Amino acid sequence: MIDLSPTTWLAIFVAGLGILVLLRIPVAVALLVVSSVGAVLLYGFSPGIEMTVVSMVSGLATFTLTAIPMFILMGELLFRSGVAFSAIGAAERGLARLPGRLAFLSVGMGAVLGVLSGSVMASTAMLAGTLVPEMERRGYSRRLAVGSVLGSGGLAMVLPPSTVVIVWGATAGVPVGPLLIAGIVPGILMALGYAFVVGAWSAFFGGAERPAVVGKRPARAVEERKAPADSGARAAGTSTATQAPAAIPKGPAGASGGERGSLLNLVALVGMIAGVLALILFGVATPTEAAAVAVGLTAVILVVQRRLTREVVVAALKHTLLATGMVFLIIGAATIYGRVMAGSGTVTAFVDGVTGITGNPTVLLVIMLAIVVILGLFLESIAIVLLTIPLFMPIVHIAGFDPIWFGILMIIAIQIGTVTPPFGMSLFVMRQYAPKSMPMSEIYKAAIPFVLSDLAVVVLLAFAPAIVTSLPSLV
């Protein structure tokens, strides 16, 4: 083993990774390279390389992680078949009496898409690709349109069955079931915060459409309804949980099945999600088993509705594999990165360094959350989770934090990083869908009220941990 100082190790791990990532090397490959260099320096060439390859194999053979592809598959099946879009249509009709209903709908859709896709980027892309052009067409303020989507897209990371939460729990050694359940109340609080921002915005600054006249719908409103439905038909087969569709999400042609059908789909969807969460909450099934049962239930719903076609199955499987391959390559590489970093003594040095600055748990918490928000500006959420867990978990134990509470705070902080200017990844996703004439600076400004709302939730949860821990304590 080569004897290097902790600073040199830290430089290898952080600077090496940073340089490779900036050179547009995929994050997973960059992690793999830095880890193998570290392993070779630590253990010698052959053992180091062998450790890297074997860790890649053994690190992924974890039953808990199986929940991720299962939940992704469930979401894909629901999107591909049009059931999810049909349910969202029913939700929109339910909000018809509210001023600025599309902005409220984006919050609701953010929650539903979050539950179904578990990915912030996918959720933001889908909301942005569908609701922003529609809100622009209906004369909403551009900032309200963009801001509401940016905020609500992030709900995917907190609400169960978030992929990030599963990875966090599995890697940190925290039970995934209670952790998933712990995300429910904070996720709802975040959604309520966004709804409050949208409501206040509509009330005080305008820029939102007036409520629809229910029962006496003017001809123009009827025409407005037809247009998105037609565009949704054109988008048939293009919309997906992991890739943004090109048009408003009404799903494949004829998928909505009328208002009654849409309402039934909404009930079925909500019922299934509630049922799956109940299985986890009451300890009947592990998250992985609940996820597999959810896939089975989804298949049954689609068979009953005669929507389980070969095209739907193939497309859902294909997109699930693409998302799974991408996510798990990062997980595998980051697992090795964490092991090598721990073996080099960097983790101990980092923990000593941070706890040497202060022993105050609140300051430690603020430092760790700030690091996560800053990393969130540059890195993919799962990569952040996997990079910071080996460094943070010893501090969490030293400070005596509840790991479930800390995990949820950390995940919200990562979510804030994705919408924080100037480099938050959701902002770049939004750039593709926002009106061309809207400068990036206006997108930043649009995100600010929603980031402040998230920060308010973080502060609330930080000072009242029971909000996070009370529900999982029932498990």
Added chain:
Amino acid sequence: MNSARDGQGKADRVLRAVTTASAVLAGAGLVYMALATIAGVVLRYVFRAPNRFLFESTEFALPLTVFFALGMVALYDRNVRVDLIPRRFVRTNHKLDVASRFVTAAIAGTFGWFAVQIFVRDLDTGIRMGSTFGLPRWILTLGLTVGLVLFAANELRTGLERLHAGVPAGDERDAGASAEEGQA
């Protein structure tokens, strides 16, 4: 020239076919995981007969599914990359993109080579996952080898394709030229 292009087209078709075949195996793994987990729940709760094989094989199927999907992830360019250079610098981004594809292909290929060696040794020693009753590890190292090789090959293909396609229209040179024209 034409024969070279034909050869490249043929290689491209072969690569796509092999990648698709590997993805089909990954898809089968995904379906197996779902069915085996559901079966495990049913056996445990309905028949009161938990099945260890279903549990272990699901754990085993996950990395196999991921490895067989790696080629497709590269083919559809779904790897997470960080773009920090503003989009208006099209030429710089193009150069960096092509170079990063080749470097990524080289790295994945190198790891693929190491994985082959470990696969051969695993086959020789008969080492198993978890315990002596676990499933043989060589199946996973074979899957990793296939995945990394296809990953490298698809990155290389994309790199070559983009290199030959050249810089997309509207790069910073054009922007500079049009600005100069405007000033003139």
